[in-house]
Amino acid sequence: MSNTQATTVRPRRAVLQMPEYHPPLAGRDGLRLDFNENTLAPSPKIAEVLQRISTAGLTKYPEREPVERIVAAHFGLNADQVLLTNGVDEAIHLLCEAFLEPEDEALIAVPTFFMYEVYVAATGARTQGVQADASLQFPLAGILAAIHERTRLIAIASPNNPTGAVIRREDILAIARAAPQAVLLVDEAYYHFHGETMLQDIAAVPNLIVARTFSKAYGLANLRIGMLAGNPEVLRYVRKVGSPYNVNGIALECLQVALADEEYVRWYSEQVRAGREQMEKGLAALGVPYWPSHANFVLMNIGAKHKELVAAMRKRNVLVRDRSSDPGCDGCVRITIGIHEHVEQGLAALKASLEEIGWQAK
Amino acid sequence: MSNTQATTVRPRRAVLQMPEYHPPLAGRDGLRLDFNENTLAPSPKIAEVLQRISTAGLTKYPEREPVERIVAAHFGLNADQVLLTNGVDEAIHLLCEAFLEPEDEALIAVPTFFMYEVYVAATGARTQGVQADASLQFPLAGILAAIHERTRLIAIASPNNPTGAVIRREDILAIARAAPQAVLLVDEAYYHFHGETMLQDIAAVPNLIVARTFSKAYGLANLRIGMLAGNPEVLRYVRKVGSPYNVNGIALECLQVALADEEYVRWYSEQVRAGREQMEKGLAALGVPYWPSHANFVLMNIGAKHKELVAAMRKRNVLVRDRSSDPGCDGCVRITIGIHEHVEQGLAALKASLEEIGWQAK
Numbered sequence: 001m002s003n004t005q006a007t008t009v010r011p012r013r014a015v016l017q018m019p020e021y022h023p024p025l026a027g028r029d030g031l032r033l034d035f036n037e038n039t040l041a042p043s044p045k046i047a048e049v050l051q052r053i054s055t056a057g058l059t060k061y062p063e064r065e066p067v068e069r070i071v072a073a074h075f076g077l078n079a080d081q082v083l084l085t086n087g088v089d090e091a092i093h094l095l096c097e098a099f100l101e102p103e104d105e106a107l108i109a110v111p112t113f114f115m116y117e118v119y120v121a122a123t124g125a126r127t128q129g130v131q132a133d134a135s136l137q138f139p140l141a142g143i144l145a146a147i148h149e150r151t152r153l154i155a156i157a158s159p160n161n162p163t164g165a166v167i168r169r170e171d172i173l174a175i176a177r178a179a180p181q182a183v184l185l186v187d188e189a190y191y192h193f194h195g196e197t198m199l200q201d202i203a204a205v206p207n208l209i210v211a212r213t214f215s216k217a218y219g220l221a222n223l224r225i226g227m228l229a230g231n232p233e234v235l236r237y238v239r240k241v242g243s244p245y246n247v248n249g250i251a252l253e254c255l256q257v258a259l260a261d262e263e264y265v266r267w268y269s270e271q272v273r274a275g276r277e278q279m280e281k282g283l284a285a286l287g288v289p290y291w292p293s294h295a296n297f298v299l300m301n302i303g304a305k306h307k308e309l310v311a312a313m314r315k316r317n318v319l320v321r322d323r324s325s326d327p328g329c330d331g332c333v334r335i336t337i338g339i340h341e342h343v344e345q346g347l348a349a350l351k352a353s354l355e356e357i358g359w360q361a362k
Numbered sequence: 363m364s365n366t367q368a369t370t371v372r373p374r375r376a377v378l379q380m381p382e383y384h385p386p387l388a389g390r391d392g393l394r395l396d397f398n399e400n401t402l403a404p405s406p407k408i409a410e411v412l413q414r415i416s417t418a419g420l421t422k423y424p425e426r427e428p429v430e431r432i433v434a435a436h437f438g439l440n441a442d443q444v445l446l447t448n449g450v451d452e453a454i455h456l457l458c459e460a461f462l463e464p465e466d467e468a469l470i471a472v473p474t475f476f477m478y479e480v481y482v483a484a485t486g487a488r489t490q491g492v493q494a495d496a497s498l499q500f501p502l503a504g505i506l507a508a509i510h511e512r513t514r515l516i517a518i519a520s521p522n523n524p525t526g527a528v529i530r531r532e533d534i535l536a537i538a539r540a541a542p543q544a545v546l547l548v549d550e551a552y553y554h555f556h557g558e559t560m561l562q563d564i565a566a567v568p569n570l571i572v573a574r575t576f577s578k579a580y581g582l583a584n585l586r587i588g589m590l591a592g593n594p595e596v597l598r599y600v601r602k603v604g605s606p607y608n609v610n611g612i613a614l615e616c617l618q619v620a621l622a623d624e625e626y627v628r629w630y631s632e633q634v635r636a637g638r639e640q641m642e643k644g645l646a647a648l649g650v651p652y653w654p655s656h657a658n659f660v661l662m663n664i665g666a667k668h669k670e671l672v673a674a675m676r677k678r679n680v681l682v683r684d685r686s687s688d689p690g691c692d693g694c695v696r697i698t699i700g701i702h703e704h705v706e707q708g709l710a711a712l713k714a715s716l717e718e719i720g721w722q723a724k
Contacts, residue, residue, distance in 0.1 A: 222611035243451035249584035
């Protein structure tokens with residue numbers, strides 16, 4: 001293969017200018033407190049689903065519609081108000097593709113989930129970021145002031161990643177009213193760790209789209225399944241640009257069982273809420289500044305030694321995520337909150353690592 | 363939900379103008395000879411994979427890179443020459459998104475797989491279709507004549523769907539030379555039923571991209587896994603517009619086992635080749651005109667009673683696909699070729715159905 005020729009084809013201008021995202025795609029061994037995954041397992045009933053999957057059935061293209069009906073009913077919605085996607089990644093991708101012309105603008109609070117900017121850039125549209133102040137709370141006034149006629153997408157994660165901050169329902173409704181020409185995506189990936197949702201508002205707010213993932217509380221990141229809920233006409237445009245076979249069949253099977261086991265997801269979410277309190281108390285005791293979180297992670301400010309901390313934690317087989325390059329997050333490290341035992345392990349590794357690197361509270 | 367408001371947002375112009383694709387997403391009960399799936403099952407070793415999947419592992423984002431290395435090695439390629447995708451659907455989608463500006467043109471032979479046109483339309487680019495003559499052979503001269511400077515994608519399925527026709531290697535190379543500014547996608551979804559591939563040419567032909575699916579011979583349509591192989595720089599642009607977590611973890615596990623079981627896929631492909639001969643002989647005996655096929659399906663010309671035939675087959679629990687609306691395919695029906703037993707069932711149902719609808723050979 002050493003004789004590979006230089007290619008003669010050029011991509012779209014927007015693709016040349018896109019930022020690249022390089023998350024680890026291999027080798028995440030240890031206690032994974034780096035990607036806000038469920039740290040334990042999905043519902044134990046998922047094991048039964050895997051046991052009863054017939055290999056003969058794997059030959060068949062997946063059938064999304066019956067599962068969309070079940071999911072819609074679970075949330076008290078109609079089937080045409082729900083679109084299942086190959087993770088929320090695909091949901092964001094398709095929303096951008098369906099609604100953003102190159103001359104349009106997308107509006108986000110900064111810092112937030114990186115993929116909004118990536119998929120906006122793929123369309124050639126511009127991302128307008130409104131920086132949060134040092135509190136890392138949602139910059140409502142700045143967002144409202146930044147809306148103009150070319151704003152065609154506003155993406156808000158609530159709880160937000162990596163800050164853990166939330167936005168109030170009335171503020172979301174105010175943004176929706178201020179930008180009727182824009183799709184307002186409220187990404188509720190971390191909903192279960194906070195408990196407030198906009199799902200009940202989608203019928204009345206015709207530009208509101210809610211995203212949910214089954215990768216976090218439900219523990220199914222490996223299967224790639226997410227969901228958009230919103231106005232049927234908006235979703236029809238999103239369906240047009242996507243594949244009818246976007247969600248794999250095993251994910252469709254597992255999703256129904258995971259949704260039905262409400263007790264498990266309630267138990268796991270309670271573990272996280274208790275663990276978050278434990279982590280925040282632990283950080284306070286250590287003198288590490290942090291931002292109060294409504295999600296299954298806590299963002300802490302380590303300062304100049306952030307890289308050393310991540311490396312020291314890794315030596316102890318605990319993975320955490322350096323968020324120092326996020327705007328306004330200089331020196332910050334994010335730690336995922338899981339079940340009690342994993343919070344204990346994370347805190348113990350953190351304490352030992354801070355000692356090892358000679359970190360001092362200010 | 364009866365009070366759902368009309369939306370205030372408008373999609374991109376290209377999305378408004380896109381054709382819609384409505385394949386059945388539910389209720390395909392019976393002997394499925396309608397979507398060119400494997401009619402039996404994937405490798406029996408897949409059952410072992412499903413048995414050993416740990417539910418705890420489902421919490422983890424899938425890791426694509428180690429599997430891309432294994433797949434590349436299987437095909438004698440480097441890892442940067444391979445991109446795994448969420449089915450070939452996603453591969454086509456990402457290729458169009460990476461390379462087509464709205465002022466560009468994509469070139470296809472007609473009739474062919476419908477999704478090329480769908481994803482080209484999503485970019486706002488124009489699809490230029492070159493109609494095959496009544497032989498339904500690849501219209502080489504027409505394609506070469508249609509290439510111009512704004513031709514930025516040429517998509518060729520070989521074997522082609524729904525015709526079963528193939529294009530020779532030297533003709534593909536001539537097209538690649540004639541359009542160095544275009545990505546030349548050769549979609550080898552049906553490779554195993556024909557046996558000729560362009561994979562060995564990707565290093566020397568810098569605008570050639572080969573697609574393979576694991577939904578056909580390998581029998582894994584339900585898991586959504588496809589692959590692009592080609593120039594590393596071209597694939598780098600495609601990777602940029604896609605998600606790093608596009609392929610689900612169970613598909614990644616199963617793929618490795620399916621690829622390694624070469625004996626199974628060889629056996630299944632031989633069943634299809636023998637079954638295709640049997641089907642073609644059966645059609646000849648019944649006096650039904652058909653096009654000789656290199657794929658796991660045969661296209662036959664029923665004429666005016668095509669819809670009646672599909673309905674009569676369905677009554678006998680055999681699903682076949684009406685292709686009458688494909689350009690140049692008026693009155694045509696496509697039947698999938700599977701294992702011997704299913705070909706027998708298909709032929710018996712066909713014979714009874716033709717009798718029922720009073721079909722007469724011309």
